[in-house]
Amino acid sequence: MTERESGGARVEMPLAELPAWQAFAEAAGQADRRGGTLRVLQAAGLSLDLSTQAQSPALRAAGLALLVARDFDDWRSRLLQGSAVNGTEQRAAWHTALRAEEPPGMAAAKVRDEQDRLRAFVRHLDAEGRFDSVVHIGIGGSDWGPKLVVAALGYAGTRREMRFVANIDGHAIEAGLLGLDPHRTLVVVSSKSFTTVETMSNAQRALQWLREAGIAEPWAQVVAVTANPEAARGMGVAPERIFRFWEWAGGRYSVWSSIGLPIALALGAEALDGLRQGAAAMDEHFATAPPENNMPVQMALTGLVNRNVYGYASLNIAPYDARLMHLVPYLQQLEMESLGKSVDRAGRPVSLPTGPVVWGMPGTDGQHTFFQWLHQGPEGAPVDFIICRDADHPFPEHHRLLVANCLAQREALLKGKSAQTLQAELAAKEPDAARAAWLARHKAHPGGRPSSLIVLPRLNAHALGALLALYEHKVFVQGVLWGINPFDQWGVEYGKILATGIAAELTSGRLAEGHDASTAYWVAQWENGGV
Numbered sequence: 174m175t176e177r178e179s180g181g182a183r184v185e186m187p188l189a190e191l192p193a194w195q196a197f198a199e200a201a202g203q204a205d206r207r208g209g210t211l212r213v214l215q216a217a218g219l220s221l222d223l224s225t226q227a228q229s230p231a232l233r234a235a236g237l238a239l240l241v242a243r244d245f246d247d248w249r250s251r252l253l254q255g256s257a258v259n260g261t262e263q264r265a266a267w268h269t270a271l272r273a274e275e276p277p278g279m280a281a282a283k284v285r286d287e288q289d290r291l292r293a294f295v296r297h298l299d300a301e302g303r304f305d306s307v308v309h310i311g312i313g314g315s316d317w318g319p320k321l322v323v324a325a326l327g328y329a330g331t332r333r334e335m336r337f338v339a340n341i342d343g344h345a346i347e348a349g350l351l352g353l354d355p356h357r358t359l360v361v362v363s364s365k366s367f368t369t370v371e372t373m374s375n376a377q378r379a380l381q382w383l384r385e386a387g388i389a390e391p392w393a394q395v396v397a398v399t400a401n402p403e404a405a406r407g408m409g410v411a412p413e414r415i416f417r418f419w420e421w422a423g424g425r426y427s428v429w430s431s432i433g434l435p436i437a438l439a440l441g442a443e444a445l446d447g448l449r450q451g452a453a454a455m456d457e458h459f460a461t462a463p464p465e466n467n468m469p470v471q472m473a474l475t476g477l478v479n480r481n482v483y484g485y486a487s488l489n490i491a492p493y494d495a496r497l498m499h500l501v502p503y504l505q506q507l508e509m510e511s512l513g514k515s516v517d518r519a520g521r522p523v524s525l526p527t528g529p530v531v532w533g534m535p536g537t538d539g540q541h542t543f544f545q546w547l548h549q550g551p552e553g554a555p556v557d558f559i560i561c562r563d564a565d566h567p568f569p570e571h572h573r574l575l576v577a578n579c580l581a582q583r584e585a586l587l588k589g590k591s592a593q594t595l596q597a598e599l600a601a602k603e604p605d606a607a608r609a610a611w612l613a614r615h616k617a618h619p620g621g622r623p624s625s626l627i628v629l630p631r632l633n634a635h636a637l638g639a640l641l642a643l644y645e646h647k648v649f650v651q652g653v654l655w656g657i658n659p660f661d662q663w664g665v666e667y668g669k670i671l672a673t674g675i676a677a678e679l680t681s682g683r684l685a686e687g688h689d690a691s692t693a694y695w696v697a698q699w700e701n702g703g704v
């Protein structure tokens with residue numbers, strides 16, 4: 174295998190065999206897990222409190238040694254310089270270039286041109302006032318970013334009515350178009366590849382909707398955002414309404430590119446600029462802060478402790494902000510598509526488990542669904558709590574209660590409550606000692622459950638951009654530590670291929686060879702007219 178094929182790095186030792194890993198794991202095993210020391214990092218306006226994660230001076234030192242052993246500095250430079258860090262697809266992952274104040278190198282002119290074109294287009298639409306609603310059609314990385322940002326920053330209203338349609342389920346496009354005036358609706362089709370079946374099918378349906386309304390030039394109402402402009406042109410979109418991005422911007426890292434168009438349409442181009450500026454501030458921190466104070470680096474190391482030393486198979490995300498309702502799926506794609514890998518860069522089976530399952534929902538809703546499991550289930554999971562110091566609504570008591578709940582959940586997870594303490598408390602009210610002991614065992618909390626707290630000053634475009642970039646870089650560092658390529662997604666590709674085959678069988682009515690018994694049964698059911 175050449176260096177280029179492995180992503181440009183020399184073939185590394187499996188992580189588990191690395192002496193620096195063994196020292197790290199040993200230090201983690203002995204670290205304080207009871208929140209003994211306050212540890213808060215600052216970057217790009219965000220604070221990250223790691224006090225309630227495992228920590229010790231020895232663990233911190235071992236973390237630094239592990240980064241050196243994994244050539245972290247070199248990998249970071251290669252990422253930020255736009256080298257081909259995505260080995261299997263032989264391309265860069267240069268999302269940082271999309272948000273840099275001065276886009277670097279070869280990318281500079283085209284990135285700036287495209288940003289200017291997009292701004293001018295939005296200005297033109299604003300001046301023209303022709304469209305008061307937007308149907309955005311895209312999926313995965315071409316959906317979650319804009320949807321997340323528009324919900325987060327546009328909670329109190331948007332300049333236009335925004336509908337996001339992703340799923341191939343016909344109910345999604347039906348609901349997306351319902352009640353809109355086709356004459357006043359702009360259709361934005363976003364797809365990096367411009368081949369994704371969900372997006373292409375939904376786009377055709379939207380076009381049909383425009384035509385059915387008697388619109389003579391439906392293409393004049395269609396915009397495409399893609400890294401494959403030829404395909405968009407081939408479909409019929411006019412070149413002046415095609416906004417580009419490039420192969421080197423991964424789908425789940427693309428919100429910084431023209432994929433951000435719906436953000437500008439909903440909230441103004443300033444929102445997209447602010448988002449990029451916040452991310453660029455985090456990039457600067459990631460590039461320059463010493464590793465011991467580097468927020469994404471320390472978050473990544475913490476994640477390895479939880480995943481590989483303490484054996485937590487999942488990571489819970491608890492944004493204590495109702496506006497961040499799409500953050501969990503956004504991070505699920507970012508983390509699980511990037512880190513759900515079983516072979517290292519050299520193609521060998523990984524020596525340790527990689528990315529955890531990512532799950533969650535905004536607090537306090539989560540407290541009334543799954544927090545019981547977090548507190549008293551035998552496994553538990555580390556939690557990333559996210560909250561804003563200041564709210565944007567005029568109800569201070571609500572914010573006080575929100576903050577109190579967030580802090581209380583963390584403290585309960587950390588401190589727990591022992592059966593002995595509970596038994597002593599219960600003894601006062603419960604004369605039957607055996608019953609008090611029995612009840613105490615049900616009420617006991619183990620504690621020692623790790624969490625992080627991320628505090629945003631308030632939920633504006635800058636802070637949100639910094640938050641998303643923080644997770645991006647954390648994921649990258651974890652990829653480096655695990656020795657995997659976080660920028661490909663072959664698992665998704667395989668599912669797409671099988672779906673295409675089965676769709677063709679359903680159309681032709683001819684069952685192909687080689688299915689398992691259950692798939693063959695259900696394909697036959699639909700072939701015969703449905704179930």
Ligand SMILES: O=P(O)(O)OC[C@H]1O[C@H](O)[C@H](O)[C@@H](O)[C@@H]1O
Pocket residue numbers: 312313314315363364365366367368369372424425510662665666
């Ligand atoms: O933007 P598109 O080419 O339509 O792709 C949309 C999505 O497709 C798949 O799910 C990929 O795994 C994602 O990374 C991508 O974001």
